[in-house]
Amino acid sequence: MCKHILNAQVSIRSPCCRKWFDCVECHAESQTHPLLQSFEMIFACKKCKKCFRKDVKEFEEADEYCPHCDNHFVLDAITPKAAITIEADDVRVDARMLKDDRVAAKKERPTVFDPDADVDKLG
Numbered sequence: 001m002c003k004h005i006l007n008a009q010v011s012i013r014s015p016c017c018r019k020w021f022d023c024v025e026c027h028a029e030s031q032t033h034p035l036l037q038s039f040e041m042i043f044a045c046k047k048c049k050k051c052f053r054k055d056v057k058e059f060e061e062a063d064e065y066c067p068h069c070d071n072h073f074v075l076d077a078i079t080p081k082a083a084i085t086i087e088a089d090d091v092r093v094d095a096r097m098l099k100d101d102r103v104a105a106k107k108e109r110p111t112v113f114d115p116d117a118d119v120d121k122l123g
Helices: 024-030
Strands: 010-013 040-045 051-055
Touching: none
Parallel strands: none
Antiparallel strands: 010 040, 040 051
């Protein structure tokens, strides 16, 4: 799982050490040598788990899809951003956690069975 790119669709086999990485930063963090660049890249689709080769010199729009399952793996990378959020369910689905101050709580009228002293008074 790549911590640099949230929507990584393929893993790339590096030509220098022949290990699988999701991005260039993952290779730089775990290895001591620089990444060797080549024009033939080997990908592993994360959807169908099958490997395929692509020649970067002749990369066309049709090459943006996995040849086995047609998974579109060339996407704009979404990088994680720091944010402060409330971890709860979607309020549009379940609004029980929200409190509406416009609706006043109904006050219950005292009854004869209440243990308060004011209830015993008549009049």
